[in-house]
Amino acid sequence: MSVYSNYADHILLNLLMEDDQLAFTEIFERYSRLLVNHAYKILGNQDEANDVVQDVFLTIWNKRYELIITGSLSSYLYKATKNKVLNHIAHEKVVSRYTNSIANFVENVYVLADSNLREKELEAIIAKEIALLPEKMREVFLLRKVEELSYDEIALKLNITDKTAKQQVYNSVKILRKKLKSLFSVFLC
Numbered sequence: 193m194s195v196y197s198n199y200a201d202h203i204l205l206n207l208l209m210e211d212d213q214l215a216f217t218e219i220f221e222r223y224s225r226l227l228v229n230h231a232y233k234i235l236g237n238q239d240e241a242n243d244v245v246q247d248v249f250l251t252i253w254n255k256r257y258e259l260i261i262t263g264s265l266s267s268y269l270y271k272a273t274k275n276k277v278l279n280h281i282a283h284e285k286v287v288s289r290y291t292n293s294i295a296n297f298v299e300n301v302y303v304l305a306d307s308n309l310r311e312k313e314l315e316a317i318i319a320k321e322i323a324l325l326p327e328k329m330r331e332v333f334l335l336r337k338v339e340e341l342s343y344d345e346i347a348l349k350l351n352i353t354d355k356t357a358k359q360q361v362y363n364s365v366k367i368l369r370k371k372l373k374s375l376f377s378v379f380l381c
Contacts, residue, residue: 194218201265208256216256220249223266227273234277239344243354244276283358291361294369321371325364332360 196204196218204222207215224245231241248269252259261268322330328350335341335349336357343354343361350357 197222205259205261205265208252209259211256216249216253219252219265223269224249227269230270231273231277234274235280239354240280244280245273247276248272291365294365294372318368318372321368322364324371325367329360329364329367332357333364336361 194214196207196214199207199215199218201219201222204215204219208219227245227248228238228241231244232238235241235244251272322333325333332346332350332352335346336343341349343357346352346357347354
């Protein structure tokens with residue numbers, strides 16, 4: 193048992209601000225499980241809850257020299273976790289809206305296609321635009337949309353974070369939507 197486990201939160205916080213890694217570790221061990229449970233109650237997804245709490249602690253570590261906590265450490269951590277959860281939910285809504293938008297757009301174009309030739313031309317246009325995406329972005333997009341891997345599976349496969357995978361899909365959908373919208377307006381006229 194570490195001597196740090198006997199320290200009060202305010203002492204650990206002072207040690208953390210003095211760059212004490214063991215103090216940070218004790219704070220993490222003391223609060224991470226509680227915070228993950230708190231985030232899980234809101235998100236309903238264990239991986240996302242873990243990611244949110246890791247982000248909270250990463251932010252605390254990165255900003256350890258400039259932390260200003262007026263109340264208790266536990267209150268600060270719960271509020272930081274709640275804010276990260278809300279940011280995560282907002283980001284997911286944006287990604288979902290863009291994904292649904294491009295899916296609806298592609299479905300509407302598909303309905304308008306009146307022959308196999310037109311369908312093949314549309315598929316070729318989409319494939320061409322996907323091929324023009326930057327290499328890593330294209331790889332993540334295809335793993336998510338074609339192979340239907342989860343963000344966690346993509347992260348593991350490509351040795352990136354799931355946040356990076358989500359951001360790459362978001363960026364690729366945004367690019368494709370913009371390009372395909374102008375192409376389809378010309379194609380359908």
